[in-house]
Amino acid sequence: MTGWVYAGSATLIQVVTVGLGGPLLVGLMAKVKARAEGRVGAPVVQPLRDLRKLATKERLHARHASPVLALAPVVIVASTTVAVAISPLVSTRPLLGSSADILAVVYLLLTGSAAAALGGLDVGTAFGGMGASRAMTIGALAEPALLVAVIALSLPSHSSNLPRIMASTLAHPDWVLGPSRLLALAALVIVVIAETGRIPVDNPSTHLELTMVHEAMTLEYAGSELALVTWGESMRVGLLFSLVANLFVPWGISTHATVLSVVVAVASLAAKTMLVALGVALIEVRSAKLRLFRLPELLAGGFVLSVLAVVTGLVTR
């Protein structure tokens, strides 16, 4: 019985942590970028404030829109939430942890992306189509790298179950610095940047027609629906950062049912993801956005890195 309670509460804590933490991470990155550029920048909690404000605003739908426009944000948020719920972020034993397969998480995220693209296409404006097309292209190119990279991570533990991978990493600390892990980490970082729409892949803070990707899809949203889309996007950031952090440095995660361990886990997760966010923000600061048609090179590089990671893993086992 305690197992159920523990799993349930851990799941809830994960969802709340990522739900609140995601926007905070986005805010943090904006802050870091602003500081690095010599500006003061908005407070770290600004994204949360924006969300609250948007949630109270009027819902506006374009005349030619279909129910998909309203449904897409819900799907985005729900799929990301479920992915968060089943992944081992705070605890290695969340509810449905046995389903926390890498493939499940990847395809849940893909479902979210597809829903976002469909939302963008629904109104039938040029920008929506442009954003959807670009986002799907980037997603299609990033996905192989993502999948193969996580396969590389799952090779040593012979399982694609995330809790198992973390458990066996905890048991074998020496794996962390293996060449396979490091290659996979590099690939994953590239993928995460692409999937979360950060520079050099996309610039989330611009509405410049020629370059925007994700923002183009959300142009037709307003009010609570815009809030959902944005929130889903930041939860995605939170989830991916947490996963990267936990897959490589799982220490701190709660493995048994004590309050202390959970508190420690939340704290360590926050610390780890902040570090990741810091790193990504620094990359953003130091690089310029790539042209759309240069992106394949970057993502192909990520793919090659991940395949290398698998091969190295096979060779060095």
Place this chain on the structure above:
Amino acid sequence: MTSTYVATLELAAGAVLLSAVMTLWRRSVSSIVAMLRLQGVALCAVAVDLALHENDRALLVTGALVLVVKGVVVPTVLRRVAKWDPRSRESRPLVNVPASLVFAAGLIVLSYVVGTRITSLSPDDATRLAPLGLATVLVGYFMLVTRRRAVSKIVGLIVVDNGIALVTFLLTSGVPLIVELGSSLDVMLVVVVLQFLMASVRHHSRIDALTELRELRD
């Protein structure tokens, strides 16, 4: 008696082959037909000679039939047919006459080599000569292939038939009568068919010689 039989047989069989070669040599249609007549007579002589030697009355009848059909009817019909053809000479054979003769010599050697393999089964006086018949067949066939005029072709066909008849007489002293009857009948019918064809083409009067016909092709 035996020696006369053998001498006559050799002479007649040789005459059959010789007349076949002569048809290759001559160009004018009338002399080719004459050679054919000679060949029919020689063939008849072979049959009669064999019949007398073996006391085979059926073969005697066959010999008479051969004389009538191949010595008389066929050449006569052919001569009539040839009259329809304004150009009475085989002017442009596919292989010219000297080369044809050389080729014929080669064919005769070939039939000798092959023929002895067959006749070694029972090398008696008559069977020994079977290669001559085989050579006649080949020479006739060669004529069929290389001569362009319709009449020449028919002559070639008949030479082939005569050669086969010679082989038949020599190897088997005549197959059962009905077959022989059939074969002679057949040659005659072929001639009738040919005459009909020639006449028909004349009737349409658009094409000079049947062999020039090359409308049907892929």
Place this chain on the structure above:
Amino acid sequence: MLILAILAVPVSMTVVAATFSWRAWVGWVSAGSCALILGLGIALGVATSSGPQWALHHSLRADSLSAFMVVVIGAVSLLATLFTPRTMRQELSGGIISARYARHYVVLMQAFIVCMLGAVVTANLGVFWVCIEATTIATTFLVSHRRTDGAFEASWKYVILCSVGIALAFLGTVLVYFAERHVPATAHGSSLDWTTLTALAPHFDPNVTRVAFALVVVGYGTKVGLVPMHSWLPDAHGQAPAPVSALMSGVLLSVAFYGLLRFRAVAVAALGPTFPRALLLVVGMASLLLATVMLIAQRDLKRMLAYSSIEHMGLLAVAAAVGSPLALAAVLLHILGHGITKAVLFLSAGEIAHLEGTTEIAQISGLLARRPALAGIFGVGLLSLIALPPFSLFVSELTMARAEVDAGLWWAVAASLLCVSVIFAAVGRHARQMLFGGAVADAPPSATDRSLVLPLVGALVVCGALGIVSWPLQSLLVHAAHGVMP
């Protein structure tokens, strides 16, 4: 008795046709006589299942194989003669022929059928030869029936090539006789009976028999349409009236092939299987290959069908080379299926040629939209011809392939399957042009009359049924196949 009746029916029909001048009823009666032959053939098949039948002092002999061939001849000639009134009407009204030639036509057709029947029921291979020769004469006149330049050219080539071929076959026959006469210690006396020959064959001199068999294969192969003496076939089939083409392609080739099967049994008994197999394989594969390449760029509808006959005869020769009971049974089934299918195709092609005024493939297009019934029959016939199920050619080709692989000839199967596939492509391309090609006309599709459609559809249904149901034909096939095993 049955054998005599089978010969008597068409003979008396020939007399009738020669006596009366052409009327439509003569055509219908001749069709009736062919139906009677078919019935008698089936009766003969039942009668011979217990053993061969003899007639006329052992000069006529019918075993299951003969009975089967009579059935084939009956079936195809029924189909062909059913079209006699139609063909004559078209030609008379078109001013192509005069009434005199209509009478000639019926007489010759019947004489042609008599000769073929005679060939399959005679016990004597000399008489067989005479019958085959006689078919040449009858068909020469039938090919030139329309008296056009093309028809004369075709029949001229036909008669010359076939005469040469048949002469070679005669030479082969003579050599066989020679070999038989010199069988040591023969107690039976010599005759040219199939049964006697087969019994004595093991004692034949191999040198003589080898040459004899080779001559027979080339000689009768001329009539079968096998390479190298096949060249008359596309011309003659292309120029003859459709029912004549149907009969020639559907059965005449097969009747000649029947002779090859009989001779093969003798040759195998005398020489062992190797030489006959090699020879038949060579001519069969060569025919198949030739038909394949010639079909690719074919431009004429009827010539296309003619080359397809060469293809099928090649397939038969390859299967006969194997000579196992299974292969021979398949060969026979193939003969029947091919006969009916080819007859249907030639008859419908004749109708197409009549309606379109041309047989050139490039000038025929959109048939399916304009004449759905006729084009449908033609199309389905082509499907049957390229051996697709449920038609019987599929089962027989497959069984032949099985038997060939069984005999270790898998490379031959591979090659023939490749050829058949290329032919599929070629025929398919031509069919696309004729059936679908061109712009679709706005005119409503024209109906085709029932007297044309019913027999052809019936024949195709029979073809389909033969490919699915094995009773009662199978036992006849197996019996007949054993008849030509050495």
Place this chain on the structure above:
Amino acid sequence: MTLLLVALGVGALAALAGAALARRWRVAVASTLGALGCVLAVFAAVTTLRGGATTTFHSAQVLPLSGVSLTLDPLAAWFILVSSIVGAAACVYNVGYAHGALASRPAQSTFMLFTFSLIAVPSASNITTFMFGWELMALSSLLLILTEHARHVEARSAALWYGVMTQLGAASILLGLLLVSSHGSAQSFAAISAHAAGLSPATRSLAFLLVLGGFASKAGAVPLHVWLPKAHPAAPSSVSALMSSAMVAMGVYGIIRVGQGLLHGGTVWWWFAVTLLGVVSAMYGALHATTSNDLKRLLAYSTIDIIGLVLTGVGAAGALKDSGQPMVAHLALGAALLLVLAHAAFKGALFLAAGAIDRSAGTRDLDLLGGLIHVMPVTATVIVFGAGAIMAVPTLSGFSSEWLLLQSFLHGFTALSTPVVIVMLLGTVALALTGGLTAVAFVKVIGIGFLGRARSEGAANAHEASRSMLVAMGALTIPSVFLGVAPGLVGAWWERAVSLALGRSSDPYTPSTGVVLARLGGAIAPAAVLVALIGVMSLVWLLSQNRTARHARRVDAWGCGRDGQTSRMQYTATSFAEPLQRVFADVLRPQSDVEVTHVVESRYYEQSLSYESRIVDVFEARGYRPIIGWVLRAGGAARRLQNGSLDRYLAFGFGALIAILVVG
């Protein structure tokens, strides 16, 4: 077996009804009988899959010189299940869909013949029966492609391509089977299986390669796929559905039956080849699917993609079995089988829906569609579910099977043999590369075809499909969802089929609604995930309904402030896929023409501008066209043999005579 025979009998009746009845009754009666027969076949298959005995039927009275022979074992039953489910749906669909040429006697009769030949093929158990069913299947589908030849001119050449490819394939299969058959008389599969062990490895390998060629072509594996993107779109949609979901599965069935069942697995190289075919097909198919604009062509390419993944699984199973990992091999083949069934359901539904769109909008060109969700809401829902399944959205059927596939690859990496590991690596890469591309393709289908605004009159005036068509599409969506939510419920079924092919092994599955691989350490519980998803969605939905406006206010689209948005300003399917097309230009080799017409007065102003872009199949252009050219040239050259000269004809015979005399 009795049930199956009855089903086939009902099918024959349906074909007869299609051929015989008057137009008024024809379609309804034939379809009803057809659907009934298919349902009976489903029962027959399920009975066997639930552990019923393997049954056989033989009769010498059918099929001359060989006799008909049928065997219903679990492997056959699985594929019968595949074809009869889709068959039943297609028959129901037929009621509302059959019009014009498709409602004619020949077409209806052939349609029924096709449906039931798909059911007969897996049950055939001797060479003749198998080839008979196989060719009947090919022939009937060939004829059905041609039914609408008057409307679609391209159907003619599609049919020819298809016919020739399938004929070559059948020839190859036949030769391969004959090579390993012990005797012409002993042509039953049981005899072949018993005999095959004693054959030389070379013979077996040659036979397998031949058979593989034929079956892979039917399955649409690259490079033998060229007919598929032509033929599947050209057929009427009820037929396309059957072709694309059941007929390609027959190719997979053949590879499994012959490679594993009759030849007992052979060597690892066989399966390496199968995997390679699968990987290339998956990537090539996915890539072309993303850039195709004809809806049915896109679906056809996506079939190549999915079948490629299936073949990867089949290849992996063979390789793993060979390397001594039977349990993982079971997993891989199980994944392949599940994917075949899932694909049949969702691809069937998608093709049927495509037919509904084609019928009502008059076009299947995505560039001319748009906004259909407003006028065809049910069809749109079917498409969304189908696309979701094919994109492997968790809890839909594509996901569960692809997950199983990945599990087998993951555990296959433990193999010690290098080729096997390479097989696994290739499979993983294929799975990874196709996932994203498939998502692009199907987001395009939904987003361009159904969302946005209508791009043509036809699309604007489209209407919902008739009831029977909707029922058929909806019915096919059910198994597609079911296999995603509770694949474990039929786990024992596919495990029986797999065991028949690979031999018994320790069962990797633990009973559950999801799939639990206790001994391999992996599990998915799609049902729970589904509950969670629905729960969260409802919660979010409720929370987002704020006080100010329960219903959203309708306004003009903003479009960055651009007034008067028209439907021509939307992204089209072409522009949607353009970035990917540019990325993969080296593989796709798109050809484009731009034509600019200037105003007469000045070259600086353009009057009109036309742009045309097309993607030709590289394999067709570089591989097949040259061969066709050679064959045609050979045919042209051969005409000289028959030049009309009698002298030449006689010379052939003369040469033969000389040869006889010399040789004899």
